[in-house]
Amino acid sequence: MSAHDALPEVPQQLFIGGSWVDAAGGATFAVEDPSTGEAIAHVADATVEDGTAALDAAVAAQKDWAATPPRDRGEILRKAFEIVTERTDELATIMTLEMGKPLKESKAEIAYGAEFLRWFSEEAVRVAGRYSTAPNGATRLLTLKQPVGPVLAITPWNFPLAMGTRKIAPAIAAGCTIVVKPAGLTPLTMLWLAQVLAEAGLPDGVLNVVTTKSTGKVMGPLIADPRLRKLTFTGSTEVGQSLVEQSAKGLLRVSMELGGNAPFLVFDDADVDAAVEGAMLAKMRNIGEACTAANRFIVHASVAEEFSTKLTERMQGLKSGPGLEDGVDVGPLVEEAQRDKVAQLVADAVGKGATVRCGGTLPDGPGWFYPPTVLTDVPLDSDLRTEEIFGPVAPIFTFTDEDEALAMANDTEYGLVAYAFTRDHARVIRVYEGLETGMVGINQGIVSNPAAPFGGVKASGFGREGGTEGIEEYLETKYVGLAF
Ligand code: NAD
Numbered sequence: 001m002s003a004h005d006a007l008p009e010v011p012q013q014l015f016i017g018g019s020w021v022d023a024a025g026g027a028t029f030a031v032e033d034p035s036t037g038e039a040i041a042h043v044a045d046a047t048v049e050d051g052t053a054a055l056d057a058a059v060a061a062q063k064d065w066a067a068t069p070p071r072d073r074g075e076i077l078r079k080a081f082e083i084v085t086e087r088t089d090e091l092a093t094i095m096t097l098e099m100g101k102p103l104k105e106s107k108a109e110i111a112y113g114a115e116f117l118r119w120f121s122e123e124a125v126r127v128a129g130r131y132s133t134a135p136n137g138a139t140r141l142l143t144l145k146q147p148v149g150p151v152l153a154i155t156p157w158n159f160p161l162a163m164g165t166r167k168i169a170p171a172i173a174a175g176c177t178i179v180v181k182p183a184g185l186t187p188l189t190m191l192w193l194a195q196v197l198a199e200a201g202l203p204d205g206v207l208n209v210v211t212t213k214s215t216g217k218v219m220g221p222l223i224a225d226p227r228l229r230k231l232t233f234t235g236s237t238e239v240g241q242s243l244v245e246q247s248a249k250g251l252l253r254v255s256m257e258l259g260g261n262a263p264f265l266v267f268d269d270a271d272v273d274a275a276v277e278g279a280m281l282a283k284m285r286n287i288g289e290a291c292t293a294a295n296r297f298i299v300h301a302s303v304a305e306e307f308s309t310k311l312t313e314r315m316q317g318l319k320s321g322p323g324l325e326d327g328v329d330v331g332p333l334v335e336e337a338q339r340d341k342v343a344q345l346v347a348d349a350v351g352k353g354a355t356v357r358c359g360g361t362l363p364d365g366p367g368w369f370y371p372p373t374v375l376t377d378v379p380l381d382s383d384l385r386t387e388e389i390f391g392p393v394a395p396i397f398t399f400t401d402e403d404e405a406l407a408m409a410n411d412t413e414y415g416l417v418a419y420a421f422t423r424d425h426a427r428v429i430r431v432y433e434g435l436e437t438g439m440v441g442i443n444q445g446i447v448s449n450p451a452a453p454f455g456g457v458k459a460s461g462f463g464r465e466g467g468t469e470g471i472e473e474y475l476e477t478k479y480v481g482l483a484f
Contacts, residue, residue: 006324007097007188008090012043014050014211015194017057018204024049029213031188034100034332035322035367041098043187046212051179051222054208058150058177059227061205066147066175068203074124077169079200081117084110084161084193091161091192096323098186099160100331100368101286103323109286113162115450116169116466123471124173140482145475147175148253149229152222154215154243155190156235157183157334158289158390163234163257164190166454166465168197168207174474176230179208181219183235185334187211223247230474233257234291237414237459255463255473257291257455259388260416263409264294264445265431267402268302270421271443276310278445279394282419284318284372285446287330288392289338291460292417292439292448295389297396298408304398308376311394312357315372322367332367333391339368342391349375349382349395359393386412402427410436415458417447438464 012028013020021044028042044050065073084091092106101109129144153167164180171178182190194209212218222228223246231247233240234257247254264282266275282294299307323331333339339362346360359373370391378385378395385395399405409418417439420431432440438456441447448454453464463473 006093007040008093010041010094010188011191011195012041012188014044014046014054015191015207015209016050016054017060017208018198023047029184031098031185033097034334037366041188043191043211045214046210046218047214048218048221051210051212051218052225054179054210055150055152055222055225055228057205057208058179061177061203062150065177065203065206068175070124070127070173070175073173073175074121076197076201077117077121077124077172080197080202081114081121083196083200084114084117087196091189093324094188094192095160095186096331098188099157100334101323102328102331105286105331106323109159109162112448112450113159113165116162116165119450119466120169120173120471123170123468127174127471127475138483142480142482144478144480146478148474148476149176150227151176151178151230151232151474152219152228153178153180154219154231154233154235155180155182157185158286158291160186160189161193164193166470167232167234168193170465170471171474172202172206174471176474177206179210179222181210181212181215184211184213184215220246223252224249226250229253231255232463232473237461240461253473255465256461257463257465258459258461259414260291260293260456260460261295261386261388261412261414262292262417262419262437263412264297265405265409265418265420265422266297266299266303266307267405267420267422267424267427268300269423270303271423272303272306272310274443275307275421276314278419278421278441278443279311280314281445282441283394284330284392287333289334289390292446293390294394294419294445296385296408297394298405299396299398300405301398301400304376304396308357308374308396311396312374315374315392315394316358318372320363320369320371330372330392332369334368336368338390339370342370342389342393345384345387345389346373346375346393349378349384352379352382354378354382354395388414402430406431406434410434413459414456416456416460417441419445
């Protein structure tokens with residue numbers, strides 16, 4: 001069976017104002033299976049006119065949606081959570097076909113991504129204000145929270161569901177309407193989700209999905225449109241910086257979830273086996289194509305050989321192949337350019353003196369596969385120390401004291417997440433306080449949790465998604481002064 005035949009039924013048009021419509025002019029673009037390069041679908045290629053129609057629909061629905069009881073908004077999200085969960089197998093097949101990750105990774109993302117629908121279904125009814133007496137006793141101070149207004153969300157390809165639900169669920173819960181522009185490489189998951197939200201009872205126009213290959217051209221006018229009030233973006237730092245500049249004109253509320261360069265620290269007192277277990281998660285979740293992926297292993301010299309040997313054994317034991325095949329751990333990278341970038345970063349490190357412990361050579365055959373790779377003796381001037389690898393490559397650096405380890409960890413423009421393995425309680429506190437990141441995993445290789453605030457500092461952006469903080473990004477605070 002070809003990948004095209006394996007694809008479950010999924011909408012391929014634009015979702016605007018509750019209707020599925022073709023792009024103005026009828027253009028489409030192909031979505032490809034990264035394990036073969038074969039086209040599996042052709043989705044609508046929206047024009048500027050389509051983008052504006054989507055914002056028109058969001059603006060038209062905004063007033064009624066803001067006035068919809070929070071319980072009703074929450075019930076729709078809860079229903080969507082249930083449908084997504086029930087239909088996990090169907091969505092996992094779609095996701096694996098368009099993005100490449102193995103089915104078990106797609107299912108893990110669906111469990112994680114669906115949880116934002118449930119979490120924010122519960123948060124919808126917990127939005128509250130404050131009431132206090134002015135210090136001089138003369139007046140009363142009332143604060144209330146109101147939806148910020150129509151939102152534009154732009155999402156990446158690496159977690160095509162979760163990066164969407166992390167924005168859509170809190171926006172809907174807060175009473176905002178939304179236009180979503182999913183990544184051109186993986187639009188099918190978002191189109192599928194739109195259909196599910198409609199089935200769950202979401203009124204027309206509250207969510208609109210625009211797929212396009214002319215991203216900058218179609219998004220520019222929306223960002224410049226004075227009716228838009230909020231821009232939320234997950235993607236690369238470079239594109240994020242340009243979007244912040246564009247949103248300055250309209251003084252939009254902005255949230256930016258950008259790139260990462262996570263350090264993974266292993267101290268001399270760490271449980272090395274637990275650290276290797278954590279490293280496998282931090283490195284290999286999503287084939288290394290995660291903003292939270294461990295990008296630099298910074299290991300105490302006294303345990304570096306044991307850690308490197310054990311990590312190499314684990315990496316060599318992984319099975320690569322097309323994501324739909326049974327027992328596959330490592331799928332292809334998302335596209336040829338991504339694989340070229342990973343291969344180039346490895347070639348640069350090896351050229352400068354790194355030792356290849358496993359992997360490091362491109363396999364024959366179709367698809368954008370890159371093997372799990374471990375590098376030791378990595379020179380500090382290697383490009384992969386400063387650039388996001390976004391692939392299954394683990395470079396190991398060594399250190400000899402704690403201050404040096406922290407300095408190495410913080411020596412990056414990024415600040416999304418860091419991991420540290422140590423059994424010394426006092427060191428744990430020094431380390432999490434000293435790391436310049438928005439998130440820290442202590443003795444664990446995964447931090448993402450819908451109930452926790454996800455986000456970064458420095459070039460990793462600003463704003464938080466998930467937790468009780470996540471809905472605040474979609475709310476304005478209004479203050480009312482009440483005189484007697
Ligand atoms: P990308 O920046 O290339 O694209 C992200 C989205 O922006 C896509 O939908 C793309 O079509 C759109 N886009 C591209 N150019 C645009 C423009 N000029 N105007 C408007 N939109 C534009 O990123 P990507 O390659 O899809 O994703 C990988 C990046 O995302 C990595 O850097 C990764 O670290 C980051 N990421 C961050 C987080 C986080 O939460 N911090 C999560 C996942 C991914």
